[in-house]
Amino acid sequence: MLVDGIAVYVSPLFGLPAAGIAPTFLEAWGGALAYTLQLYFDFSGYSDMAVGLSLMFGVRLPINFHSPYKALNIIEFWRRWHITRSRFLRDYLYVPLGGNRKGPGRRYINLLVTMLLGGLWHGAGWTFVVWGALHGFYLCVNHGWLALRMRLGHDLKRTTWWGNALACVITFAAVVVGWVVFRADNMSTAIAMLKGMAGLNGFALPDHWLPKWGALGQWLSANGVAFADSRGLVPAGLINLIVILLAVVWFAPNTQQIMARGFPLMALLLPSDKKPARLLAWRPTVAFAVIAACIALASIVNLHRQSEFLYFQF
Numbered sequence: 001m002l003v004d005g006i007a008v009y010v011s012p013l014f015g016l017p018a019a020g021i022a023p024t025f026l027e028a029w030g031g032a033l034a035y036t037l038q039l040y041f042d043f044s045g046y047s048d049m050a051v052g053l054s055l056m057f058g059v060r061l062p063i064n065f066h067s068p069y070k071a072l073n074i075i076e077f078w079r080r081w082h083i084t085r086s087r088f089l090r091d092y093l094y095v096p097l098g099g100n101r102k103g104p105g106r107r108y109i110n111l112l113v114t115m116l117l118g119g120l121w122h123g124a125g126w127t128f129v130v131w132g133a134l135h136g137f138y139l140c141v142n143h144g145w146l147a148l149r150m151r152l153g154h155d156l157k158r159t160t161w162w163g164n165a166l167a168c169v170i171t172f173a174a175v176v177v178g179w180v181v182f183r184a185d186n187m188s189t190a191i192a193m194l195k196g197m198a199g200l201n202g203f204a205l206p207d208h209w210l211p212k213w214g215a216l217g218q219w220l221s222a223n224g225v226a227f228a229d230s231r232g233l234v235p236a237g238l239i240n241l242i243v244i245l246l247a248v249v250w251f252a253p254n255t256q257q258i259m260a261r262g263f264p265l266m267a268l269l270l271p272s273d274k275k276p277a278r279l280l281a282w283r284p285t286v287a288f289a290v291i292a293a294c295i296a297l298a299s300i301v302n303l304h305r306q307s308e309f310l311y312f313q314f
Helices: 010-014 025-056 074-080 083-094 104-120 128-152 161-183 185-199 210-211 215-222 236-251 263-266 288-299
Strands: none
Touching: 010 025, 025 185, 025 236, 074 083, 074 128, 083 104, 083 161, 104 128, 104 236, 128 161, 128 185, 161 185, 210 215
16 A cells, blocks of 8 residues: 555656656656655565464564664665575675675675675676675675774764764665666666766756745746756655655554564564554554454455566566
């Protein structure tokens, strides 16, 4: 229910470069964030279904997805995203290559090799190779930064709320850049989208926003802000969806936190954030039974609708 509304915007926006159209700043970021959120909720739902269906048969699977966009660095991101695959790559590739046991130089090489092969796991294409190399580079920078701070005597456990917020935003932006390369059909499309995100293809607001904003729109236009035809690809609905879904991503509890009281073992399997949800914590009450029944009914009623499941291709 969360992913399908935003998924319809992804292909048209990522298809602009192939049509010979250079995406503007708003179009590029709209497509990048739409895909970032589509992939997130698609994978989150898939992981929840896998764990939930297994519990119905008495099989307890390890947690595979744990609010990765709340990560404060790339190392933490890979401890939260596709946890089982990350663990597999660590145990059967990174560690056999030597891990961090043969000095920092060898460690960085092992990280790059591991992430390159992790990219190829998704498919034999240059975009996957570059995506894997990019995350390998991210991890090397992250480990190098932590090593430098330790040498300078910084207390890595001492943090502030604004520092954590800034770290989360920077990490999220780095991940979004990676997803653009991951989603693009080829490197030309990826480069065109990244140029648009950097503002190299110009910045223009949709022209239909100008009359809606009234005096503010006139003031912006008079002060150099361009309003142009957005080809209907960045409607207000997309902006609203992005804002709403980002709020869910960053501020709502995840499934493990919501269900921690009903399935205590789930809380024990979490890599971090073990504190259960308060307001939305599941309880065996009539209210939660009604909510579950309504969600089940909505799912059954919409079974006839076709919905793209991204991870099916992997």
